[in-house]
Amino acid sequence: MSDEPIEERLAELDRRELEQAQFIADVSHELRTPLTVLRGSLEVALEEDRSAEEYREAIGNAILEVRHLTRISQNLLFLTRGESGRVTLSFANLDLGRFAAETVRDLAQAAADREMELEAAAPALPVYVFADSGRLQQVLHNLVENALQYSHPGGKIRVEVGAAPGEALLAVTDTGIGIPEEDVPYVFERFFRSKRSRRANPGGSGLGLSIVRWIVEAHKGKVTVQSVAGKGSTFTVRLPVV
Ligand code: ADP
Numbered sequence: 001m002s003d004e005p006i007e008e009r010l011a012e013l014d015r016r017e018l019e020q021a022q023f024i025a026d027v028s029h030e031l032r033t034p035l036t037v038l039r040g041s042l043e044v045a046l047e048e049d050r051s052a053e054e055y056r057e058a059i060g061n062a063i064l065e066v067r068h069l070t071r072i073s074q075n076l077l078f079l080t081r082g083e084s085g086r087v088t089l090s091f092a093n094l095d096l097g098r099f100a101a102e103t104v105r106d107l108a109q110a111a112a113d114r115e116m117e118l119e120a121a122a123p124a125l126p127v128y129v130f131a132d133s134g135r136l137q138q139v140l141h142n143l144v145e146n147a148l149q150y151s152h153p154g155g156k157i158r159v160e161v162g163a164a165p166g167e168a169l170l171a172v173t174d175t176g177i178g179i180p181e182e183d184v185p186y187v188f189e190r191f192f193r194s195k196r197s198r199r200a201n202p203g204g205s206g207l208g209l210s211i212v213r214w215i216v217e218a219h220k221g222k223v224t225v226q227s228v229a230g231k232g233s234t235f236t237v238r239l240p241v242v
Helices: 005-049 054-084 094-104 106-112 133-149 195-200 208-218
Strands: 092-095 117-121 129-133 156-164 169-176 224-227 233-241
Touching: 005 054, 054 208, 092 094, 092 117, 092 133, 092 208, 094 117, 094 133, 094 156, 094 169, 106 117, 106 133, 129 133, 133 156, 133 169, 133 208, 133 233, 208 224, 208 233
Parallel strands: 117 156
Antiparallel strands: 092 129, 156 169, 169 233, 224 233
């Protein structure tokens, strides 16, 4: 039995119930747009006889929306499983500099496709962390994919590994659109997307950074952001060193 007074326990239950209701409302809201677009494009395709080309285009658009819905549901499943303690991490020693260089290599083509420069930098001595490499890769992928998404062609992304007393740093800096000051406190919240990025990236779901934060905190680390609207952003992950 908890030692908390009954009033406090009831207040906590009320708070959780409110949070859950808000969560369900947010999920329904996020699913409504792709479902409406999907229904609309299929209905228009069926309205009259169309050419094979037009049917192909309608099916292509429908597939894009289905992919978007699939991504939302996979991300939500990961987050809810994580928050209820059902995601297990497999920790091992990992050289962060090597890891960053490998991940940057995996993403080189995506950067080239968007005409962006992507580079990794690390100190001469290895920086070791105790981490789940698959999950950490998810963190770096999400951060670099955002940097690509919210930048203009010709921009630059730098993935930098560093060491500070007792901690290892992994920072992703871009020269992109930046985040308006008033939005900065909310970017790690589930479903948060700034107005401008809704236009720049209609396929986003506002869950990528919540996943980043969950994974980093599961490693007893911290993630923060510094950004100047119109100039660019730096996301910094701090992990305890081995
Ligand atoms: P998504 O990218 O799917 O919208 P995220 O959770 O990854 O969701 O990001 C939340 C929001 O934070 C984005 O919609 C965008 O407004 C902002 N954001 C994230 N990364 C960047 C970045 N590198 N530059 C500018 N804005 C960003």
